[in-house]
Amino acid sequence: MFGFGKGDTNALTMNTAHPDSLLDTSAQDVIGKPLDRVDGPKKVSGQATYAAEYALDDVAYGYLVRATVGTGKITDLDASVARAMPGVIDVITDYATFLRNPQQGGETSAPTQGVEDVAYHGEIIAIVVAESYEAARDAAEQVKVTYAPGEGRYSFLAHREEAEKPSTQQIPPHHKQGDVDTAMAEAVHTIDVTYTTPSQNSAAMEPHASLAVWQDGALTLYGAYQMPASDKLQLAKSLGVSADKVRIVAAFVGGGFGSKLGIAPESVAAAIAAKRLGRPVKAVMARQQVFDATVRRSNTEQRMRLGADADGRLTAIGHETLVSNLPGEDFFEPAGVATHFLYEGENRLITHDIVRLDWMLAGSMRAPGEAVGLIALEGAIDELAEKIGIDPIELRRRNEPREDPEKKVPYSSRALIPCLERGAEKFGWAQRKPAGTDRRGDWLYGIGVASAARSNMLQKSAAKVSIDGQGKAHVETDMTDIGTGTYTILAQITAEILGLPLEDVIVHLGDTDAPPGAGSGGSWGAGSSGSSVYLACEALRGQIAKAMGVAEDAMTLKDGRVIADNRSVPLAELVGEGMEATGQIAPGKQEQLFNQASYGAHFAEVAVNVVTGEVRVKRMLGVFTAGRILNAKTARSQCLGGMTFGIGCALTEELVHDPRNGKIVNRDLGEYHVPVNADVPQLEVEFLQERDIHANPLHAKGLGEVGICGAAGAIGNALYNATGVRVRDYPLTLDKLLEGLPAV
Amino acid sequence: MHFTINGQSYQAEPDIRTSLLDLCREHLGLTGSKKGCDHGQCGACTMLVNGRRINSCLSLAVMHQDDEIVTIEGLGTPEDLHPLQSAFVRHDGYQCGYCTPGQICSAVGMLDEVRKGWPSHVTGDLDAPRFNDDEISERMSGNICRCAAYPNIVDAIREVAEADGTVDIALRQTVEAGA
Known part of the structure; x- marks a missing residue:
């Protein structure tokens, strides 16, 4: 791992086993320890900022309007009463662009769009924007929607015979090996039973929220999202803008459990309203809307x-x-x-x-x-x-x-x-x-x-780690911490490999201006994002060894000092104008x-x-x-x-x-x-x-x-x-x- | 109108429809208190009003002229945490952190209720209430934590209750009641 200069990328695809880990040979002794969360003091004192809490100037409040039929076509949306109410700015809809439903996690395309033909009860069809939350909420009740009702399939039991095979995806829907019927007939002991489980909701404590603001044709969306890197692509495609015009910020996310993997209807509604109004729009789902129109x-x-x-x-x-x-x-x-x-x-x-x-x-x-x-x-x-x-x-x-x-x-x-x-x-x-x-x-x-x-x-994931002139390390990735402990474990990995006290590592998460991370989902966050940080730190070790003029394996990093060759030098003295490296992990043949x-x-x-x-x-x-x-x-x-x-x-x-x-x-x-x-x-x-x-x-x-x-x-x-x-x-x-x- | 929040004076003219929670979050820049349901079902908005814990989403701001209101921001800061705040950090009494301000404000109010000898649903002998993990769990069940840090929340609160004398007071009440 020699020869890394400033700004190098250390990429690894897991094609072969990786028997050695720097986490076993480093000396800082923080990895694995039951340490308190580094973001804990902020969370317990109300200082952690979630999506709906960014203090922007001139924010207008959005309240989402839902469809009240199971299926059908919207024939009229009369917002005249709502618009006339005090404090109401506008009632906005865009049937073609609004999201019919959220996107699944990790997808890079837009979710299904189009809300004029209502697909399910509770679908989000419009947004009322007002000078206050209360005005928007009350006006939303006065939006009169008329539907041509459709024929729907609402009963699982009534339609279970019509089940169809899903198209083949990452997980093959069907697998057959040998002959189960014959083996059952020949078995000494058999069980043949049916278990049923109902629909469930993730019910994360923070309702889905988006605060959208446009500036010079570019959108910044403060959102409650688990996977900003792909959410950004979904949002850009939904709005018909290029991905470089969209930034998502999700520094703190109040739980997800899958429900915030892909973008949800409030994001596009807020973005469209903010663009029309030329001012920031905040759209937070009511708890009932989370149950109606996110994902089960x-x-x-x-x-x-x-x-x-x-x-x-x-x-x-x-x-x-x-x-x-x-x-x-x-x-x-x-x-x-x-x-x-x-x-x-x-x-x-x-x-x-x-x-x-x-x-x-x-x-x-x-x-x-x-x-x-x-x-x-x-x-x-x-x-x-x-x-x-x-x-x-x-x-x-x-x-x-x-x-x-x-x-x-x-x-x-x-x-x-x-x-x-x-x-x-x-x-x-x-x-x-x-x-x-x-x-x-x-x-x-x-x-x-x-x-x-x-x-x-394992998911593809990238992170940049830099060391500043004071010898402090900064980790940057758009990876999220949805309560999983990402801030803390990324700080521990960095501290361990670079030999720093934990408090000398600052982790910045949830901003798509940083290198794209794996996001939080599928239990892959720590392994994927952690590995990208590991790889960046591995590259930095190479840079540090070079600056010290020693071989990397002859060097010990501990408590902010570089120890080798009978010398102990503060890391801050070696970094010059700073060091940085990017780590990137990708899944490989080890999966197969x-x-x-x-x-x-x-x-x-x-x-x-x-x-x-x-x-x-x-x-x-x-x-x-x-x-x-x-x-x-x-x-x-x-x-x-x-x-x-x-x-x-x-x-x-x-x-x-x-x-x-x-x-x-x-x-x-x-x-x-x-x-x-x-x-x-x-x-x-x-x-x-x-x-x-x-x-x-x-x-x-x-x-x-x-x-x-x-x-x-x-x-x-x-x-x-x-x-x-x-x-x-x-x-x-x-x-x-x-x-x-x-x-x- | 005049509001006293965390010992500070605020002047505001809230809409009559504005909840105490939204007054703080949307008008006064106090976003520590969280909105999880807006219906008094989750407890994320819990504040202390004149020393008692309430769901601030169920209370209109206009009802609170001159009340003494304490939110999570008034209990402590990252540099100077309240004992319950630091116990929550030590015991990992949270994960995503969204319900946490409400949990902590609720715990402050709850321990005060214990010191006053108030019984709960699981109190066996109303004349001789005991204080134990079952009491903590029951009394904290108005605060949902979907990340489910409940065992850690109980550990954190028990530790503070032992340190601040709440457990001793409860025990004395039990003894005095002749149990």
């Missing part, structure tokens, strides 16, 4: 078939999933994505088909696929263990594959069984009683287990040569009230492996968050679609029930040591989603163990339990 996780119907021999070795795995989405939208919830590689079994059938419905867009929500797919797979595994009469952990052990059972490639690293065994020991698995037998007063107790798995992904995934094991204890059917989660433990843990504190928090999403998924979260028009009935946080503090016990998280040299130079794998994968399944299995009642229709609400509970 699709409902699923999953037929799960397992066939096993007398010893419980799987001979057949069938996982056939039906999901729903709008016409023209190819995204499907890949519920079978982990089923491809989690267990052994020669005959396999994993399919996904889409039922076309006139419901709001379906797209990514935390761990698209595994989050609900592992409910079915891990539930069925639990059912099979019960049927055979062996321990569910032992059943998983007997089906542990030596290599990817479909692609026949090795796992880059895999510690599923150690996670299960460690968890069993820590949780007291040996004390598990037969189903329905542990009654304490009015409560039935039970414990359950489920495997966790989430594919690891190895199956890469993070793993874990969930253990849950629930209590079920025999009188009311109320379910309480009493204890929960997650044991995970995800390669190198970059910050033990923020990593644990990511898993706590995922596990809690699992609690919501298992017990309370369900979007209800009105079968008459597709309208989301429970469109607020009072009716869509995300877990609150009292629903969540003091969860436990443990990480097992691991390194993955095939993933990236950090040896780290994804962590943001593995915590939800399998979590709901463990609760479902615990609920069965408590009651002896197997409910396969999620969420597991009390009405579905009551009939099977013992007489009071």
Whole structure:
């Protein structure tokens, strides 16, 4: 790594393993430590600035107007009353340009545009702009829209027979290997069951918000976005301007969980209004609009078939999933994505088909696929263990594959069984009683287990790191921190490799004027963005060694000093007018040569009230492996968050679609029930040591989603163990339990 | 109208429709308090008014002439954090940070309610309230955290309650009640 001059680019494509990591040989000793977030003091004191909070002059307030029919054509939009109201500036629409629905994550094209033909109830069709928020909101109620109503498909059950195969994408929708039907007929033990999960909403605490301002033909949009680099391209295409005329700023994002991967309707509405008015326009979705017009996780119907021999070795795995989405939208919830590689079994059938419905867009929500797919797979595994009469952990052990059972490639690293065994020991698995037998007063107790798995992904990502004349490092990338801890782990990687105290690293995120980063999604953020920072710092080490006049491997960087050749020199003295380098990581052949995934094991204890059917989660433990843990504190928090999403998924979260028009009935946080503090016990998280040299130079794998994968399944299995009642229709609400509970 | 916010005097003539939350966020430059739902369902907007925690999105600004209002900005600054603020940092009692100002303001108000001996839904004996993790979780359940830092929030609040005497006061009340 010699010969880097100022402004060099250090690029790496992961075609081969990367066995050595500077994070193992550096001396600063900050990597992996449970350090407090560097952006923490700002967040706890209200000084972190989110999209709607930039103090621009002369901001006009936008309020979005929604369609109130399920489908139909807008025949008239009468804004005369609204326009005449005090404080109202204008009522603006542009039927062709407004976004019908948000874009999916990472796409570089515009989302589906055009709102005159209403595609779903709640579609955003206009924006009222006024001098105050209150004036805009009230005027929006006075916009009179007339529709020629259309014929819609609003019921999943009524249209499930019309399911169609999605067009082939990154994830193949269908996979067939061997003959599942014959293997099922010949199997000693079989399970053939159907699990269903409802539509869900990410419900990030910060509603989608855009503050748009045009200057000299260029747009700056302060937005709540997870992936600014591709969001910028989506926005430019939607507006018909070149990408160099669009800048997105997302320095702080109040949660995303998939719902802010692609641009949403408020962005284009704000941009169009700001251009027409010649002044900044702020458009923040009301919470109800977030529920109506952003993105949901699709409902699923999953037929799960397992066939096993007398010893419980799987001979057949069938996982056939039906999901729903709008016409023209190819995204499907890949519920079978982990089923491809989690267990052994020669005959396999994993399919996904889409039922076309006139419901709001379906797209990514935390761990698209595994989050609900592992409910079915891990539930069925639990059912099979019960049927055979062996321990569910032992059943998983007997089906542990030596290599990817479909692609026949090795796992880059895999510690599923150690996670299960460690968890069993820590949780007291040996004390598990037969189903329905542990009654304490009015409560039935039970414990359950489920495997966790989430594919690891690397995305192209770039970052610039510079060292200024004071010896401080500055990291610049349009990568985001949506609560994931990016600010902190990028500072730790930089501090570790450049030998700096953490406070001497300043991280700038979420501005598309900086090099394009991977964005936050798919659990790839830390591995991808972190690797780009690693590579930039690696190049800087070369520059520092050159300035010091020593070989790079003969040099130690620590506490802001360069130590080599019996000399210890402050870094600030060596950098001259400053040093900088850009790092760029890209996925390569390692993705095809190895199956890469993070793993874990969930253990849950629930209590079920025999009188009311109320379910309480009493204890929960997650044991995970995800390669190198970059910050033990923020990593644990990511898993706590995922596990809690699992609690919501298992017990309370369900979007209800009105079968008459597709309208989301429970469109607020009072009716869509995300877990609150009292629903969540003091969860436990443990990480097992691991390194993955095939993933990236950090040896780290994804962590943001593995915590939800399998979590709901463990609760479902615990609920069965408590009651002896197997409910396969999620969420597991009390009405579905009551009939099977013992007489009071 | 006159408002006292974080010990400072503000003059404003709010629209009668303006919530206390929007007065602060949109008119006074105090954007620390967050809007998550505008319906009193999430708690992100929690402020202290005359010492009591309220959902400021459900309260009209015009109702607060001369009230003593404290927002997150009034509790501490990055350089000089309130004990609850620094406990939230230490225990990672947040992730995205959007619900955090409301959580912290709510915790300040909640601990005061405990010191006054107010019971909660999970208090077994109303004459002898105890203070424990279940009480913290229950009393903080008006503040949603979708990142789900709940266990860390409980740890942070418990640590402060032990340090600032709240736990001792609660214990004394329990003993005095003869439990």
